[in-house]
Amino acid sequence: MEGEGNLVEGSRKNVVNNQLCVVTLKDSGTKVSGLENLKDAKSIALADGTVPVGKYTRQALVALKILPETEDVSKISTQEVSEALGGVEISEQSNVSKVLAAVVEGSSEVGTTYYSDTYGYEDKLQILEKVPYDLTGNVIYPIAQIKNEESSQEEQDAAKGFHCLRHFRQCKDHLPEVLFRY
Numbered sequence: 001m002e003g004e005g006n007l008v009e010g011s012r013k014n015v016v017n018n019q020l021c022v023v024t025l026k027d028s029g030t031k032v033s034g035l036e037n038l039k040d041a042k043s044i045a046l047a048d049g050t051v052p053v054g055k056y057t058r059q060a061l062v063a064l065k066i067l068p069e070t071e072d073v074s075k076i077s078t079q080e081v082s083e084a085l086g087g088v089e090i091s092e093q094s095n096v097s098k099v100l101a102a103v104v105e106g107s108s109e110v111g112t113t114y115y116s117d118t119y120g121y122e123d124k125l126q127i128l129e130k131v132p133y134d135l136t137g138n139v140i141y142p143i144a145q146i147k148n149e150e151s152s153q154e155e156q157d158a159a160k161g162f163h164c165l166r167h168f169r170q171c172k173d174h175l176p177e178v179l180f181r182y
Contacts, residue, residue: 006146007144007145008144008146011144011145012143012144013142013144014140014141014142015141015142015143016116016140016141017138017139017140017141018114018115018116018139018141019115019130019133019136020053020056020057020060020112020115020130020131020136021112021113021115021118021127021128021129021130022034022038022111022112022128022129022131023103023110023111023112023118023125023127023128024103024109024110024111024125024126024128025104025106025124025125025126026123026124026125027126028109030109030110030128032109032110033128033129034128034131035057035060035061035064035066035112035129035131035135036064036066038066038110039085039086041085041088041109042088042089043088043089043091043107043109044085044088044091044108044109044111045091045093045098045100045102045103045107045110045111045112046078046081046091046092046093046111046112047092047093047094047095047096047112048078048092048093048094049073049075049077051094051095051096052096052139053095053096053112053113054074055073055074056112056137056139057112058073058074058076058081059073059135059136059137060131063134063135063136066084067080067081067084078090078092091107091108097117099111099112100113100118100121103125112131115127115130
């Protein structure tokens with residue numbers, strides 16, 4: 001969207017840096033302690049390469065030299081990942097929520113997900129590894145105001161106010177008065 005001119009200039013800000021994790025069910029008895037010995041799993045839930053969590057997982061496996069260097073890690077197939085891990089069974093998933101569900105329901109021994117996605121599952125999941133950023137790069141979540149010529153001035157002001165929440169002191173003039181009553 002940014003390259004197509006659909007964002008309000010200067011409005012894109014990075015707000016959160018998440019982290020890739022290797023997870024299993026609590027008390028699963030897995031031999032896996034993280035990505036380096038992922039091959040010891042009986043089964044792995046893995047997002048496909050078109051999904052961000054799948055790309056970050058593949059990037060980390062390349063950085064660990066488990067997978068070969070490539071220009072575009074999203075093109076590394078699940079079959080290639082399985083072969084690099086000694087033929088381990090991989091349940092390919094279309095999104096991070098499905099990876100998490102496969103581990104939580106016990107159909108996969110381990111999986112890779114985001115740290116933020118483990119919230120609410122603390123009693124069911126064990127985080128085996130928080131994968132270092134030097135293996136994945138930053139997992140950034142940006143926000144930006146989108147250009148929308150069909151929106152009213154009130155809607156544009158509300159969007160600007162939401163966008164400015166992370167800069168509270170600088171942006172209080174853009175936020176509705178009700179937010180400042182208490």
